[in-house]
Amino acid sequence: MNSAIRVSNLTKEFKNLMAVNRVSFSVGSGEIFGFLGPNGAGKTTTIKILSTLMRPSAGEAVVNGFDVARQASCVRRSIGMVFQDPSLDERLTAEENMLFHAVLYGVPRREALERSRELLEIVGLSDRRKDLVRTFSGGMKRRLEVARGLLHRPAVLFLDEPTLGLDPQTRSHIWEHIRRLHRELGTTVFLTTHYMEEAEVCDRIGIIDHGMLIALDTPTGLKRLVGGDVVTAKASDNAGLLRQVSERFGLAGRLEGEHVYFETAEGESFVPQLVRAFPDILEVSVRRPTLEDVFLKLTGRAIRDQGADGMESMRIRHRAWRQTRR
Amino acid sequence: MAANTPVTPGTGLFLREQLLSALRRGIVRAFFAAVLIIWLRDVKRYTREGTRILAMLGQPVLYLLIMGQGLRSTFRAGIPGFDYLEFVYPGVIGMSVLFTAIFSSVSIIWDRQFGFLKEVLVAPVPRAAIAMGKALGGSTTASMQGIILLVLAPLAGVSLEFGQIITIVGLMLIMAFAVASIGTLVAARMETMEGFHLVTNFLTLPMFLLSGAFFPLKTAPAWMQPLMRLDPVYYGVDALRNVIFSCSSLKSFVVSQSLPVDLLVLFSFSFIMITLGMLAFSRTE
Numbered sequence: 001m002n003s004a005i006r007v008s009n010l011t012k013e014f015k016n017l018m019a020v021n022r023v024s025f026s027v028g029s030g031e032i033f034g035f036l037g038p039n040g041a042g043k044t045t046t047i048k049i050l051s052t053l054m055r056p057s058a059g060e061a062v063v064n065g066f067d068v069a070r071q072a073s074c075v076r077r078s079i080g081m082v083f084q085d086p087s088l089d090e091r092l093t094a095e096e097n098m099l100f101h102a103v104l105y106g107v108p109r110r111e112a113l114e115r116s117r118e119l120l121e122i123v124g125l126s127d128r129r130k131d132l133v134r135t136f137s138g139g140m141k142r143r144l145e146v147a148r149g150l151l152h153r154p155a156v157l158f159l160d161e162p163t164l165g166l167d168p169q170t171r172s173h174i175w176e177h178i179r180r181l182h183r184e185l186g187t188t189v190f191l192t193t194h195y196m197e198e199a200e201v202c203d204r205i206g207i208i209d210h211g212m213l214i215a216l217d218t219p220t221g222l223k224r225l226v227g228g229d230v231v232t233a234k235a236s237d238n239a240g241l242l243r244q245v246s247e248r249f250g251l252a253g254r255l256e257g258e259h260v261y262f263e264t265a266e267g268e269s270f271v272p273q274l275v276r277a278f279p280d281i282l283e284v285s286v287r288r289p290t291l292e293d294v295f296l297k298l299t300g301r302a303i304r305d306q307g308a309d310g311m312e313s314m315r316i317r318h319r320a321w322r323q324t325r326r
Numbered sequence: 327m328a329a330n331t332p333v334t335p336g337t338g339l340f341l342r343e344q345l346l347s348a349l350r351r352g353i354v355r356a357f358f359a360a361v362l363i364i365w366l367r368d369v370k371r372y373t374r375e376g377t378r379i380l381a382m383l384g385q386p387v388l389y390l391l392i393m394g395q396g397l398r399s400t401f402r403a404g405i406p407g408f409d410y411l412e413f414v415y416p417g418v419i420g421m422s423v424l425f426t427a428i429f430s431s432v433s434i435i436w437d438r439q440f441g442f443l444k445e446v447l448v449a450p451v452p453r454a455a456i457a458m459g460k461a462l463g464g465s466t467t468a469s470m471q472g473i474i475l476l477v478l479a480p481l482a483g484v485s486l487e488f489g490q491i492i493t494i495v496g497l498m499l500i501m502a503f504a505v506a507s508i509g510t511l512v513a514a515r516m517e518t519m520e521g522f523h524l525v526t527n528f529l530t531l532p533m534f535l536l537s538g539a540f541f542p543l544k545t546a547p548a549w550m551q552p553l554m555r556l557d558p559v560y561y562g563v564d565a566l567r568n569v570i571f572s573c574s575s576l577k578s579f580v581v582s583q584s585l586p587v588d589l590l591v592l593f594s595f596s597f598i599m600i601t602l603g604m605l606a607f608s609r610t611e
Contacts, residue, residue, distance in 0.1 A: 051448055065342045073353075074342070077450040087441035091371050103363040104449035106356060 004029045004156050004188040005050065010059035012045050012211075019045040021211035022059065027190060027204075029155075032182060034202035035192040036291065038301075042211040043192035044084060047160045050190070051081050064155045077105070080149035080157040080187075084164060086141050090134035094125055094144050097133060098151055105152035112151065119147035122184070123177045139170035143177055150181060159191040163198060175201060196291045205291070209299050219291065226289035226297050229267025233260050233274065234283040241278060248277060256302075263289070263297075353452065360451035364459025365466065368430060372467040382429070382471055386422040390415065390482060393540075413580055415482035416566035417539025419475050419494075420501065424537070424559050426471040427502040428530050430464030431509030435522045447610070454604035457510045461600055464506030465499055472498040484570060493569050500592045501562030505533075507599035508558070514606035537563050543582045558595045561588045 005027040012020040020042040027033040035043045048054040050061055052072040060067065066074040088097050095116055102112030120126045123143040133141060142162060149157055162178070163171040175198065182189055191202070199205050200219050207215040207222070215222060235241040238260050242253050245262060249270075253262040264270045267286035275281055296302055372378070394411040401410040434456070437443040446456055473495060479486050486494070512525050536550070537559035543551055554560045564581060565588035571577045 053444070053448060073450050076448060079448075081444075081448045083441060083444055085441040085444075087443075087445045089367065089371075089442050090440075091374065092367065096370070100363055100367060101445065101449075103359050104446065104451055106352060106359065106450075 002029050003027060004031070004064060005033075005190060006060075006062040007046075007050075008060050010046070010049065010061050011057050012042075012049060012054065013057040018211045020049070020056075023208070023211075023213045024059075025206055025213060025216055027156075027188060029188055030186050031203045032189040032191070032201060034199045034205045035190075035208055036194065036196070036199040036205050036295070037192075037208035038194055041208045043194075043208060044160055045211075046208070047158050047190070047192055051079055051158055052076055077152075078155045080152065080154035082142075082145045082149045082157070082159045082162055084160040086145065088133045088141055088145060088148075091132060093130050093132055094120065094136070095129040097144065098129075098148055101148050101151050107152050115151055115153075116147075119150055119181075120144075122181055123147045137170075139166055139174060142166065142170075142174055146174070146178060146181065150185065150187065153185070154187065156188045156190060159189065161192055161194070163193070163195065171195070171198070196295075199291050207295060207298060209295075214298050215294070222291060222294045223289045226293045227263040228265035228289070229263070229270075229286050230289050230293050231262045231264060231267050231270055231274070232283070232285045232287070233262070233281055234258055235260070235278060235281050241281070244278070245274070249273070259283075263293075356451045357455050357458075360446070360449070360455035361459040361462065364446070364456060365463045368433075368460070368463025369466055372430070372470065379471065379474070382422065382426055383474060385425070386418045386475055387478065389421065390418045390478065394418070394482065407574075408576055408579070409483055411482045412484055412570075413542075413567075414540060415479065415484050416570050417537065417563050419472050419498070419566060420537050420559050420563035421534055421539055422475055423468045423472045423498050423502045423562065424505050424534055425530065427464040427468035427505040428509045428526070430467050431460045431506040432513045432516075432522055432525055434460055434510065434513035435516050435519065438517065439519065453607040453610060457507070457514065457600065457603035457607045460513075461503055461506040461510045461603065464509060465502035468502035468506065469495060469498040472502070486570070490569055490572070494566060497562065497565045497569065500589070500596065501559065501565070504558040504562070504592050504596040504599065507596055507603050511599055511603040511606060514603060514610065533557050533559050536560060538582075539563055542580055544579070558592060561591045561595075564588050565592070 003026040005025075007026065008024045010020055010023045011018070023042075023046065035046060037043055045054065049056050050063055050068060052068050052075050055069055060069075062068070063075045064078040066078065068075050089100070092100065098116040098120070099109070099112055102109070102116070107115070116129070117126065120129050123146060125140060125144055125147070128136070128140070133144065136144065146157075146159070146162065149159075159178070163174050166174065178189070179201065181187070191198075193199055202219065204216065204218050205222060206213050215225065217225075233241065238255055238258070242255055242260050245251050245253055245260075249264075251262045251264060253260050255261075262270075271284055271286055274284060292302065390411070394414045397414075398410045401408075401413075434443065443456075447453065476486070476491060476494065508529070509525070512529065516522070516525070536554045536557040538546075538554055539559075543554050543560070543564075546554060564583060565585055567581050568577075568585040568588065571580055
């Protein structure tokens with residue numbers, strides 16, 4: 001038995017919303033596995049079920065050999081969790097937060113202090129360990145949470161949108177730390193994200209949309225779903241360009257905003273042909289496919305520019321409302 | 327699975343057996359460890375916040391100085407030797423204990439809002455420990471607040487012996503625990519900050535006013551007396567008066583029932599509330 005997480009036909013139904021719809025997958029031990037999808041796709045719900053914070057409506061999920069519904073305590077003991085929203089006590093110091101966690105997980109004090117030092121060192125917070133968390137920046141808090149999640153040496157670490165709301169520089173910084181921790185401890189990592197660049201870090205990615213798992217493969221494998229390279233072009237008459245390319249080269253493109261996109265196996269040699277055929281073309285570029293293209297291909301929508309929908313947007317609105325009232 | 331079934335180390339089955347037995351052994355230990363750390367967190371946070379201690383001290387001091395002094399001459403009550411300030415002093419201690427304990431335990435709502443509660447909910451500890459830890463934390467901080475007020479005793483014309491002080495501290499702990507366990511029970515199901523204000527307005531204030539801090543039950547109108555008897559703080563204040571007025575000729579006037587009765591009510595009340603609170607937390611999803 002080598003899988004750290006095994007999920008079959010997992011379903012979670014809210015009043016009139018299928019948040020997670022018959023999802024099945026498994027995550028190998030030591031793997032970095034990512035769930036990629038837009039807001040409201042069911043990522044957080046899945047992670048909540050796997051971490052026993054929510055019961056599934058149907059289906060089965062096994063984490064480290066324990067059933068999440070029937071052996072919740074065993075599951076909790078064997079996992080570490082970093083939530084989407086911060087869950088630190090800001091009025092305690094970094095080290096106190098670590099020690100609080102250690103007591104909850106039954107890590108002996110001496111060992112906890114030692115590990116805490118080690119982990120804070122790795123995430124670059126050792127010189128701030130005696131400082132109150134409320135003096136920390138967003139990125140520092142996140143790093144502290146990642147370190148805390150690993151304090152009890154869990155077999156699986158869950159990261160729910162670990163870099164949400166952080167600036168790009170801090171985000172890549174945090175990823176460095178997560179990768180380093182993964183290298184040094186070999187923990188299985190299960191993460192959710194809607195940032196494409198982050199998903200690239202994963203060994204395998206599951207793409208989830210409207211509660212359904214629509215693709216599951218390595219980043220390279222997923223990109224193969226897109227037919228080769230992506231050629232972006234712009235002409236004064238985009239619709240005409242689209243039609244004529246389809247007639248002449250047999251390529252079905254799509255119009256997105258001001259640009260036309262084609263997928264072709266040999267991007268570099270396609271460009272001169274395209275320009276020769278349409279001398280009045282304004283812009284043309286070639287790039288390797290990204291996960292963004294994969295998502296677009298699979299769902300017909302861009303992952304980023306759609307607003308949050310369903311439960312998620314309600315939650316975000318609710319939170320914003322509460323914040324203004326505070 | 328039988329204990330003698332050979333299980334190979336390194337397999338999932340081995341890990342599973344180990345964890346299951348660790349769990350069987352560890353559930354009680356986990357409960358107490360969690361209670362202890364949640365309690366310690368509250369105490370740490372309290373001692374670290376000088377401004378909060380001062381702010382929560384301001385109110386009782388104002389009541390004592392302004393209300394107590396102001397009403398002093400009005401309330402001679404026709405009883406020789408009766409001093410309103412002396413009468414109100416235990417009430418003010420009760421009030422301080424009430425507010426600090428409620429505030430402390432209802433801060434669970436805060437923790438839920440700011441996410442910290444999730445850290446405990448996802449940990450392998452019985453959730454009932456949250457209720458117990460919070461109630462104990464609330465009662466400890468409230469008693470510390472009360473102890474600070476004991477320093478003001480001479481200001482109210484109350485002189486206390488060492489034995490009395492020890493008894494009063496014990497009483498404050500019990501009273502605060504009763505109040506804090508109500509706070510915990512209420513907070514178990516509340517999600518929002520609005521709930522927090524609801525609690526302070528519709529629970530704390532009536533509990534404070536009906537506690538008999540400012541007037542004795544005996545002179546209260548008949549309709550109010552049963553309400554006062556429902557208020558745990560009333561028994562706490564009564565118990566404090568039992569101790570403070572123990573050798574006074576006024577004891578029969580200011581006190582409604584004997585100390586053992588007060589204690590019995592406070593203990594039973596605490597027991598029921600903390601049990602309900604722990605049950606409520608065990609059921610949270």
